[in-house]
Amino acid sequence: EPEVTQTPSHQVTQMGQEVILRCVPISNHLYFYWYRQILGQKVEFLVSFYNNEISEKSEIFDDQFSVERPDGSNFTLKIRSTKLEDSAMYFCASSRWEGGGTDTQYFGPGTRLTVL
Amino acid sequence: GEDVEQSLFLSVREGDSSVINCTYTDSSSTYLYWYKQEPGAGLQLLTYIFSNMDMKQDQRLTVLLNKKDKHLSLRIADTQTGDSAIYFCAFTGTGFQKLVFGTGTRLLVSP
Numbered sequence: 001e002p003e004v005t006q007t008p009s010h011q012v013t014q015m016g017q018e019v020i021l022r023c024v025p026i027s028n029h030l031y032f033y034w035y036r037q038i039l040g041q042k043v044e045f046l047v048s049f050y051n052n053e054i055s056e057k058s059e060i061f062d063d064q065f066s067v068e069r070p071d072g073s074n075f076t077l078k079i080r081s082t083k084l085e086d087s088a089m090y091f092c093a094s095s096r097w098e099g100g101g102t103d104t105q106y107f108g109p110g111t112r113l114t115v116l
Numbered sequence: 117g118e119d120v121e122q123s124l125f126l127s128v129r130e131g132d133s134s135v136i137n138c139t140y141t142d143s144s145s146t147y148l149y150w151y152k153q154e155p156g157a158g159l160q161l162l163t164y165i166f167s168n169m170d171m172k173q174d175q176r177l178t179v180l181l182n183k184k185d186k187h188l189s190l191r192i193a194d195t196q197t198g199d200s201a202i203y204f205c206a207f208t209g210t211g212f213q214k215l216v217f218g219t220g221t222r223l224l225v226s227p
Contacts, residue, residue, distance in 0.1 A: 033214070043159065043204065045214035056214060091158060093215075103147075103208065105215060107159040 002026045004108035006092050012114045013082055021077045021111045023092030032075045033093040033105060034067065036060070043091065049075065082115045089113075120205060120218035127224045134195045136221045138188040138205035146208055148181060149215070150190045153202045162190070162203075192223075200225045 005024045013019050025032050034046040047057040049067055066078045075094075079086055089112050093105040119141045128134045140148075149164040165172045165179045165188075172179045178191040188205055205218040 035215070042219055043206075043215075043217040045216070048214060058214070093159075104149075104161060104164065106161065107151075109158040 004092055004094055004106055006090075006108035006111050008111060009109065010112045010114070012116065015084060015115055016081050019079050019082055019113065021079075021090050021092075021113070023075045023077075023094075023108055024073050025075055025092065025094030026096075026106060027073070029094035029096045029106075031055075031095045031097065031103065031105075032067075032069070033095075034077045035091045035093065035107075036088040037091065037110075038085075038088045046077070046090075079113075082113075084115050087113055087115045120207065120216055122203075122205060122218040122221045124219065125222050125224070127226065128195050130195060130197055130225055130227050132195055134192040134199070134223055134225075136190045136192075136203050136205075136223065138190075138218050140186050140188065140205075140207060140216075140218075142207065142216070143183075143186065148179075148188050149206045149208075150177075150179065151204045151206060151217075153204065153220070155201075159204065195223075195225050197225045197227060199223060 007022045032049040035043050037043045045058050047061045047067055048055045064080045068076050089110045091110045092108040095103045095105045122138050146167050147164050150162040151159040152162050153159050163174045163177050165181050176193045180189045202220045202222050204220045206215040208215055
């Protein structure tokens, strides 16, 4: 069964450094998402992406964040200058529009980002 | 604004039924979902219900939706120790929009 994959599973970085989190969505999906979950808290939406542009973003997704689909398979989240409060589990998800049906999002296993 | 609340913790014995509840505020919710998160793992889609339905059954899972009270529940029949996890309800509005997640309910199943 196709699945969303994410790399790395765990990333440790120093405050102020740039990080890139990588995701490979399910191959016939067209809509891509990033969410994050700070330890012990809710899963929060960051951004959605369709047709090579951002379709929606939350207030968390400020100028320090960017997303890109650099080729036909990868979807990346870049944090330009990490802060301590960026430490969280980051989940990638993908979905395909089913023509009037549910736009079910399938999640990857997550990347745990630790900012020191 | 959007808000989704769940009770934090539920403990049951193996073989019993579990009922996990969720209340939400956004009346434009189109699809409502239940996701399962096992320790250290990602979010696994369990089931979903469209907002014009009252009930959906899928093997051991039964989803009930009360739109008037904005209440969603997930019943797990014959709960097993492997069902121990955190369960999140979530919803989307119309179109391809963000999922708004609940606070999560930690289900502990004891033998």
